[in-house]
Amino acid sequence: xxxRIQKTFEALFALEDxxxxxxxxxxxxxxxGEGERFREKIGEIKxxxxxxxxxxxxxxxxxxxxxxxxxxxxxxxxxxxPIQAAGRLTTEARKALISYGDGYSTxxxxxxxxxxxxxxxxxxxxxxxxxxxxxxxxxxxxxPGARRGFQAVASSLVEKGDPVIVSALAHYTExxxxxxxxxxxxxxPLNEKNIATAEAxxxxxxxxxxxxxxxxxxxxxxxxxxxxxNEHEVSGIAKVAHEYDIPFLYxxxxxxxxxxVDGKRIGADxxxxxxxxxMASVAPxxxxxTTDEMAPRVLRTTEMAGDVTQRRFGIKEVELMGCTLMGGxxxxxMASFPAVKERTLHWGEEIGKSNHFISTLxxxxxxxxxSEYPRKHTLSKVDTTGSFDTVAKTHKRRGFYFSDELSSxxxxxxxxxxxxxxxxxxxxxxxxxxxxxxxAFTEIAGKYGLKVS
Amino acid sequence: xxxRIQKTFEALFALEDxxxxxxxxxxxxxxxGEGERFREKIGEIKxxxxxxxxxxxxxxxxxxxxxxxxxxxxxxxxxxxPIQAAGRLTTEARKALISYGDGYSTxxxxxxxxxxxxxxxxxxxxxxxxxxxxxxxxxxxxxPGARRGFQAVASSLVEKGDPVIVSALAHYTExxxxxxxxxxxxxxPLNEKNIATAEAxxxxxxxxxxxxxxxxxxxxxxxxxxxxxNEHEVSGIAKVAHEYDIPFLYxxxxxxxxxxVDGKRIGADxxxxxxxxxMASVAPxxxxxTTDEMAPRVLRTTEMAGDVTQRRFGIKEVELMGCTLMGGxxxxxMASFPAVKERTLHWGEEIGKSNHFISTLxxxxxxxxxSEYPRKHTLSKVDTTGSFDTVAKTHKRRGFYFSDELSSxxxxxxxxxxxxxxxxxxxxxxxxxxxxxxxAFTEIAGKYGLKVS
Numbered sequence: 001x002x003x004r005i006q007k008t009f010e011a012l013f014a015l016e017d018x019x020x021x022x023x024x025x026x027x028x029x030x031x032x033g034e035g036e037r038f039r040e041k042i043g044e045i046k047x048x049x050x051x052x053x054x055x056x057x058x059x060x061x062x063x064x065x066x067x068x069x070x071x072x073x074x075x076x077x078x079x080x081x082p083i084q085a086a087g088r089l090t091t092e093a094r095k096a097l098i099s100y101g102d103g104y105s106t107x108x109x110x111x112x113x114x115x116x117x118x119x120x121x122x123x124x125x126x127x128x129x130x131x132x133x134x135x136x137x138x139x140x141x142x143x144p145g146a147r148r149g150f151q152a153v154a155s156s157l158v159e160k161g162d163p164v165i166v167s168a169l170a171h172y173t174e175x176x177x178x179x180x181x182x183x184x185x186x187x188x189p190l191n192e193k194n195i196a197t198a199e200a201x202x203x204x205x206x207x208x209x210x211x212x213x214x215x216x217x218x219x220x221x222x223x224x225x226x227x228x229x230n231e232h233e234v235s236g237i238a239k240v241a242h243e244y245d246i247p248f249l250y251x252x253x254x255x256x257x258x259x260x261v262d263g264k265r266i267g268a269d270x271x272x273x274x275x276x277x278x279m280a281s282v283a284p285x286x287x288x289x290t291t292d293e294m295a296p297r298v299l300r301t302t303e304m305a306g307d308v309t310q311r312r313f314g315i316k317e318v319e320l321m322g323c324t325l326m327g328g329x330x331x332x333x334m335a336s337f338p339a340v341k342e343r344t345l346h347w348g349e350e351i352g353k354s355n356h357f358i359s360t361l362x363x364x365x366x367x368x369x370x371s372e373y374p375r376k377h378t379l380s381k382v383d384t385t386g387s388f389d390t391v392a393k394t395h396k397r398r399g400f401y402f403s404d405e406l407s408s409x410x411x412x413x414x415x416x417x418x419x420x421x422x423x424x425x426x427x428x429x430x431x432x433x434x435x436x437x438x439x440a441f442t443e444i445a446g447k448y449g450l451k452v453s
Numbered sequence: 454x455x456x457r458i459q460k461t462f463e464a465l466f467a468l469e470d471x472x473x474x475x476x477x478x479x480x481x482x483x484x485x486g487e488g489e490r491f492r493e494k495i496g497e498i499k500x501x502x503x504x505x506x507x508x509x510x511x512x513x514x515x516x517x518x519x520x521x522x523x524x525x526x527x528x529x530x531x532x533x534x535p536i537q538a539a540g541r542l543t544t545e546a547r548k549a550l551i552s553y554g555d556g557y558s559t560x561x562x563x564x565x566x567x568x569x570x571x572x573x574x575x576x577x578x579x580x581x582x583x584x585x586x587x588x589x590x591x592x593x594x595x596x597p598g599a600r601r602g603f604q605a606v607a608s609s610l611v612e613k614g615d616p617v618i619v620s621a622l623a624h625y626t627e628x629x630x631x632x633x634x635x636x637x638x639x640x641x642p643l644n645e646k647n648i649a650t651a652e653a654x655x656x657x658x659x660x661x662x663x664x665x666x667x668x669x670x671x672x673x674x675x676x677x678x679x680x681x682x683n684e685h686e687v688s689g690i691a692k693v694a695h696e697y698d699i700p701f702l703y704x705x706x707x708x709x710x711x712x713x714v715d716g717k718r719i720g721a722d723x724x725x726x727x728x729x730x731x732m733a734s735v736a737p738x739x740x741x742x743t744t745d746e747m748a749p750r751v752l753r754t755t756e757m758a759g760d761v762t763q764r765r766f767g768i769k770e771v772e773l774m775g776c777t778l779m780g781g782x783x784x785x786x787m788a789s790f791p792a793v794k795e796r797t798l799h800w801g802e803e804i805g806k807s808n809h810f811i812s813t814l815x816x817x818x819x820x821x822x823x824s825e826y827p828r829k830h831t832l833s834k835v836d837t838t839g840s841f842d843t844v845a846k847t848h849k850r851r852g853f854y855f856s857d858e859l860s861s862x863x864x865x866x867x868x869x870x871x872x873x874x875x876x877x878x879x880x881x882x883x884x885x886x887x888x889x890x891x892x893a894f895t896e897i898a899g900k901y902g903l904k905v906s
Binding site: 028070089123151318336 | 455457458462464471472473476479480481482498505506517518519520521522525527528530531537540541543544547548550551552553554558561597608621623626628631632633639641728733734736755756757760761764766772774775777780781787788789791863864886
């Protein structure tokens with residue numbers, strides 16, 4: 001590791017130590033001991049900074065809380081891990097987190113009616129309105145992950161035994177949301193290109209009606225699935241669902257925050273997005289947006305009353321369990337939001353980079369892409385059974401030789417040891433990094449005598 | 454504000470800018486532009502550091518992402534806000550957050566069976582075992598807030614129309630959890646000291662059985678309530694619940710993480726705690742612990758199968774929606790945990806400080822404490838209608854004069870403008886700060902001619 005990366009962490013941590021002295025001291029200022037510690041810490045930081053500048057010095061052993069290593073994959077490497085790419089924090093989110101990490105940091109100015117999305121200082125109310133506008137929906141709430149959005153919707157609309165339509169590539173959290181609500185998933189089969197189509201959905205709805213004697217309670221489809229990141233026919237499926245008067249949930253875990261999403265145009269009754277997957281935010285975070293028509297069902301407020309005290313908490317939303325992201329999670333979403341909005345406008349270029357890399361990979365003979373191609377997404381499933389895996393068969397490190405080769409070139413995030421079917425994500429990598437990445441793959445192929453056309 | 458606090462944030466933020474350069478660069482190092490920016494940023498940090506050391510310089514206007522102010526209440530003030538005290542991050546948690554803020558930062562080394570609590574690097578599996586041990590329960594999971602623990606339990610045990618026993622001082626999230634599960638809350642009335650007793654609970658169970666024709670599905674009681682932080686008879690209530698074979702949920706939102714909690718000794722089937730309220734962690738976070746007997750019900754794994762693909766996700770826990778805290782939230786809990794364990798051993802001293810402050814307040818004639826007294830907790834509800842509110846009646850700033858007086862002494866966190874019944878929390882304040890706080894109240898009383906005995 002570049003010692004300067006280590007020194008950057010050392011400087012940040014020493015500044016947190018210093019900050020701790022302010023936290024301990026009285027509002028009137030430092031006492032003698034605190035003053036002394038302050039001066040010592042300043043001296044330490046100066047020394048670290050000098051080393052950071054010079055790129056010298058020995059790394060001090062750092063174990064956070066005595067056990068945790070620093071995590072510097074994003075500083076040290078090019079990270080192609082499939083689900084981490086679009087959840088990396090922006091610099092502004094990291095600053096917000098430094099400032100707002102403490103527990104209930106959102107609650108300094110909580111006033112009547114005492115609900116997170118109504119607080120105006122900081123501007124959480126405005127942020128919620130902005131989120132709804134960003135997705136072109138009427139209302140939005142933040143939730144602890146997209147899965148909690150699925151849960152809120154399923155729990156509101158699905159009764160025991162109700163069928164719910166999902167795709168044959170549905171994420172497992174959709175299964176859980178339906179199961180938790182007492183429903184049963186019914187999958188839309190894929191076409192020969194691994195796409196869930198409107199036609200297949202219409203057919204499935206008919207099948208369900210015939211077999212179950214009732215219509216599905218909900219249709220919930222991923223715009224891009226977690227396996228291939230193929231694009232599914234969400235607009236067409238929304239239309240089909242509405243022909244049967246079935247609400248449609250658009251799962252935007254792999255789209256909201258990286259590409260433009262227009263909920264009304266798609267015809268979504270619900271748009272769900274993931275903060276930590278696609279909005280450069282701390283986990284668990286996400287968004288659930290809906291229409292004014294559906295809000296009274298899914299965002300209904302409590303009607304429970306205490307039988308002894310007659311207490312009521314009328315403003316609290318049942319499915320959200322009241323307030324949701326009361327600290328650093330929300331602040332990271334907010335701080336990343338301007339950059340997130342902006343980056344969705346450059347989705348075309350991200351696709352271009354994705355295709356550039358995949359096309360280079362395909363030049364290595366025997367390599368295949370299992371996702372639809374040309375790519376419409378930055379997450380791809382590739383199959384290198386015919387290329388890199390042929391080397392693994394006889395290599396003493398097996399598939400790990402490939403990880404070794406990548407990491408020696410500063411590339412991480414592939415599934416260690418996997419050389420057959422595996423996934424990667426190029427989201428957010430600059431052209432410079434894409435070029436480097438493509439060259440690295442070509443180089444490794446060359447090194448092991450794989451043919452490159 | 455002490456300009457050094459501002460400069461500390463400036464230095465932290467500038468280091469995050471610097472860190473951003475590493476993130477953009479290739480694994481092979483900086484290009485010319487990056488090197489130039491690096492040197493410029495180092496220069497800037499040196500300048501800030503010099504100002505920080507000297508306590509000079511003009512604060513640079515900081516707006517995170519163009520909109521957010523820095524939050525420095527904990528550095529600048531003594532914060533007595535009722536729910537924030539025990540959620541303040543430890544210095545180690547702040548370091549963990551700097552290191553692990555990025556979205557899915559927990560997932561670097563996720564391997565089969567692909568579940569957060571099974572990951573060994575970092576040691577999430579060990580942490581889960583430690584959490585269970587800490588609470589003397591068999592199993593523990595992290596959850597996005599105590600409320601999501603209540604929800605998981607209620608959703609598992611409560612059927613439509615089932616009564617659930619809560620206290621007349623139950624937190625609103627317990628109401629919501631029961632409502633979301635389709636149940637109905639039935640409150641245990643308080644005795645004349647505002648305590649929920651075992652006797653009253655037994656009576657309530659009998660009443661419910663008579664009126665509803667069935668036993669309650671669950672008894673869920675706060676050890677210390679959110680209003681008065683009075684101590685309720687949790688052990689006795691657990692015993693009563695078990696006499697009727699009703700599961701007992703111990704709500705430790707105001708105890709787990711600040712005082713020793715022995716789940717088995719209490720007789721709890723479930724122990725729920727809050728990370729952001731009492732475990733020095735980022736919101737939303739918390740813990741749900743249970744027994745081996747109850748785990749198969751509440752931590753049951755999915756049985757749903759896709760009808761087309763036959764897919765099953767057998768290891769995933771339905772009520773948790775799979776993985777829960779996949780990033781900075783969990784890491785903050787872990788980094789604070791050694792300090793949190795240690796601090797529970799000093800609960801007696803925290804009580805001592807709480808009583809010291811309250812006894813000083815009571816010396817200001819007309820002041821009362823609405824919570825039980827002597828205090829058994831650091832959160833207290835006080836009534837200053839007979840003291841500070843008498844001044845507010847004629848002051849042109851009304852009750853805000855009191856907030857003004859406190860903030861001019863570097864104290865924040867009271868409910869601004871409130872001079873009748875209001876809450877405060879002394880948790881974690883050193884004796885030095887407690888003395889300062891008590892003196893400030895006495896001084897303000899003196900300034901306005903209130904009699905102090």
